[in-house]
Amino acid sequence: MLVDQCIARFNQVQRKAVPEIRPEALSVLMAHHWPGNIRELENVIERAFVLCGEGPIESKHLPEELTGKAILGTDTVRSAHAVLDTQAILSALEQCGWNRQDAAQKMGIHKTTLFRRIRKLGIALPEKDGRSRRAR
Numbered sequence: 001m002l003v004d005q006c007i008a009r010f011n012q013v014q015r016k017a018v019p020e021i022r023p024e025a026l027s028v029l030m031a032h033h034w035p036g037n038i039r040e041l042e043n044v045i046e047r048a049f050v051l052c053g054e055g056p057i058e059s060k061h062l063p064e065e066l067t068g069k070a071i072l073g074t075d076t077v078r079s080a081h082a083v084l085d086t087q088a089i090l091s092a093l094e095q096c097g098w099n100r101q102d103a104a105q106k107m108g109i110h111k112t113t114l115f116r117r118i119r120k121l122g123i124a125l126p127e128k129d130g131r132s133r134r135a136r
Helices: 002-014 023-031 037-052 074-095 100-107 111-121
Strands: none
Touching (some): 100 111
16 A cells, blocks of 8 residues: 555656556565565655656566576575575574474474574574473
């Protein structure tokens, strides 16, 4: 809804007739975390508005940092995957009070898989493991 409102507003302000945002571009926007909140979203839509002319907003009109097109090489893809995997693991661990077994269950993986990924990614864990009431 916010994207549609931005498009309507920019159409009026810039006297353009951008009809819509394509579903794949909308998916890219919805997948982004938006740390800058609505202002950041408005800036991205305004930039896309300038680039798209009079047609619909497509993913090619969105910044590379959102679409991932800046990621090129296999090593870069692997490192991006490692970052995402690390974030997912840390998020699950934090949500589960650092209980590794609960985090593995929350992620839908076996606990040994979680332990292996933690070791492979070099994730530093707190001394407290979430199973006991006091730190080890």
